[in-house]
Amino acid sequence: MTVIPFLRKLCATLLSKLKCIPSALWRWIKGIMRSLHILWQSLGPRWLRVMLVLSVALVIGWHQAKIFLAPNLTRETIYEVRYLNEGWTPFQRQSFYYTPQGTELLGIEYQWFINLELPLSDEMLASADNMRGWGFIIDPGQRPDNLNPGNLPVGLGRHLDPKSGKERLDIGCAACHTGELHYQGTALRVDGGQAVQSLSNAKRGE
Structure with missing residues (x-):
């Protein structure tokens, strides 16, 4: 009959661990966001960071535009x-x-x-x-x-x-x-x- 108390204790332990997961995950996410914010501020003054974002967006947009405007061709080599x-x-x-x-x-x-x-x-x-x-x-x-x-x-x-x-x-x-x-x-x-x-x-x- 000692099995039942053991199972009850095991279930209670697992439930307590599961309850801790959301809070731990949230603390981990907040830590990541805080680190990214510190890294962002360390890049320089605000105008420099804005220019950096615009430059990255321009490069990505240029690349996507070239892909979109590329001709639809059938590639074939004739020897x-x-x-x-x-x-x-x-x-x-x-x-x-x-x-x-x-x-x-x-x-x-x-x-x-x-x-x-x-x-x-x-x-x-x-x-x-x-x-x-x-x-x-x-x-x-x-x-x-x-x-x-x-x-x-x-x-x-x-x-x-x-x-x-x-x-x-x-x-x-x-x-x-x-x-x-x-x-x-x-x-x-x-x-x-x-x-x-x-x-x-x-x-x-x-």
Whole structure:
């Protein structure tokens, strides 16, 4: 019968310990807050502490804004391009890709387009990685040449606007009628095939 008194005593002890936990926890929290307050005051005068908080908030805001404004891209690396046996010479293919045809996209100026940077960044909007990530076709290791001095994707060129005398971004047939199938870093180019970008549906502000 001595077990029952022992259990009663054990339960009473546990209850007393549990009652002490909230007060001990509260004292611990108050101690932490007091330490943080002392540390905050030790940083210097009030104006310096305010500037410190604003600087930290600015850095965090800048970082979050860059993440929010970063382009939504499909990251993919192409190492090799293979072509269907269509009987085209390289010059004929490049001529189809970059010969201007007079079609414009919202009157965008050529120099403006090739020099435009991404928001809060010095990265070019029309860089090879970005344009490929939006579904445009760019050869691996592509470099500027006479037909494509801006090193733009297939189907994007330039023509002279007769009214303004300025070069405008030219949209050729190849932009929408050249496709690729990708598999493990290899691209199968289909000249005359369906493109995967939605350039024809572009609207102002997009």
